[in-house]
Amino acid sequence: MDCKEALPLLHEYLDGDLQQVEAAKLKQHLAECAGCRKRLAQFEKVEALIQAWPKPEVPADMASRIMQSLPPARRKPWYSWVRRHPAISVAVVFLMVMAASFASLWDEDKELMLKGDDLQAVVIEGNTVIVPEGKTVTGDLTVKGGKLQVEGDVQGNLVVIDGSVVMASTAHISGQVKTIDEAFSWVWFKVNELFGQLSNWQ
Numbered sequence: 001m002d003c004k005e006a007l008p009l010l011h012e013y014l015d016g017d018l019q020q021v022e023a024a025k026l027k028q029h030l031a032e033c034a035g036c037r038k039r040l041a042q043f044e045k046v047e048a049l050i051q052a053w054p055k056p057e058v059p060a061d062m063a064s065r066i067m068q069s070l071p072p073a074r075r076k077p078w079y080s081w082v083r084r085h086p087a088i089s090v091a092v093v094f095l096m097v098m099a100a101s102f103a104s105l106w107d108e109d110k111e112l113m114l115k116g117d118d119l120q121a122v123v124i125e126g127n128t129v130i131v132p133e134g135k136t137v138t139g140d141l142t143v144k145g146g147k148l149q150v151e152g153d154v155q156g157n158l159v160v161i162d163g164s165v166v167m168a169s170t171a172h173i174s175g176q177v178k179t180i181d182e183a184f185s186w187v188w189f190k191v192n193e194l195f196g197q198l199s200n201w202q
Contacts, residue, residue, distance in 0.1 A: 001029040006036050010043055113144040121152065133170050140175065 006029045012018045013026055030037050059065075112127045117139030123130040127146040131137055135152040144161040150171040157175035158165065165179060 001025045003029075003033060003036055006030070006033070007039070010036070010040055013040075014043055014047060112146040113142075114146075115142040115144075116140060116156075131171075133168070 006026055009018060009022060009026050013023060018026065030040060112124075112129075114122070114124070114129055116122070116137065118137050121131065121135035121137050122141075123132055128149055129143050129146055130149045131141075131152045131154060133151040137152070137154045138156065140156040140159070141148075141154055142159040142161070143163055143165075146163045148158065148160050148163065148165045149168075150158070150165065150173065151168040152170070153172045153174075155174045158173055158177045159180065160178070161180045163179075163181075165177060167173070167177075
């Protein structure tokens, strides 16, 4: 064994981690090499100084004093409100998710959609739905994403979503006319429609 091989093993030798075979080779080298013996003696002095260094005394209540000096954790007011009203919180989250999904559908669905019980008298030209003069539509009529032109009779309600309605002087509508041109109004309309369907089932 030469000095290059012996030098990295000196620390392990001091720690007692060296295997017997390597320890025996290192001892033989140290017996022959005065330079490595001198290094080993320096390492031993440094280790003895470290061991003799006084350890600082830590008070027994140090941990509790540190914890007391920390500022108290502040709870957010909304968090405590949510904990006190879990049912309302779930309902609010549900409504927010439903509103977001309805709003995304509002943005995505721009095609013409026509809904009603009696559509035989209705004429569609491009994105315009026409109730011709002299014709009668029985029941509600809903048009989405287009223009509704009423020249005849509608015996029910008219709902135009994201579009426009034009009524001729010959038009007669027995119900209400609703024009919905904002996403929030559309969401409100859908919620009312959903509750209306639920009440019809009961």
